[in-house]
Amino acid sequence: MCYKYTYELINILILYIGNVKLKKLRGINTMKKQFKIIVMFLSFALLLAACGKSNETSSDSSKNDKVLKMATSADFKPFESRDKEGNIIGFDIDLANLIAEELGYKLDVQDMNFDGLIGALQSKRVDMVMAGMSTTEKRKKNVDFSEEYHRSGEMFLSLPDKKLENLEGLKGKTVGVQLGTIQEEGANELSKKYGFTVKPVDNAGVLIQELLSNRVDAVYMDSVVAVGYRDEQGLYGFDDPTTSSPGMAIAFPKGSDLVDDVNKALDKLEKAGKIKELKEKWELDQVSIE
């Protein structure tokens, strides 16, 4: 836009100089005209300088430079985990990238403990959280949620040579859970009826280590994630028949303007079949509940 004006001004200037030269040839007084040329040169220089400036600001505020700060807890494969090189990968990360792209943001992912995520939103250290987070009523008091994008259940895992096959079998045992999750809450409830001890651990990877090294008798976790560990480590698992967990959604600081935009993006991606594609890629639907 700005360069268009500059270009036009150059054209006028060339025409004008040509004209003055002609008049000079014809012997017409040119003092006044030369003054005009100087003024035009000066305005041309000013316009160019202004162009440079306005260009800087327009790229500053250009959409792709806007950063969307997202936090996750990368210990929850296939939703979010670290690959061998240490990159954070998974369904949530892919989906977050699609949303950011749709809304014209650059995505910045930060890794933290799951039980620190709500606090990070409340203190506005991040703009959103994607961490396979379930939309509980309790959390809704402190954060806002997008529409739900996935739903799964819970599973108990135990060692193959010390199989625990049902809730009654948990009596007197120690069950590990991830700190701050709905599984921690659920296990605390179930423990009253089935008489087991709950051991909270802050990282889901460490939780599996606790089981493999016999420091807990079972772990209680999201069934999509549990099935991954079950197959990878040859563990034994049974589904919790008692729970019906709320779906997973993206969380935001209360009152965030992003909720609407993200919901629109989610809807668009859903209609374009992109979410289904990602669920297939990360094999989420093998154990999901409709």
Ligand code: ARG
């Ligand atoms: N869905 C469960 C919850 O919201 C567990 C989520 C754990 N997520 C994670 N990234 N470790 O409480």
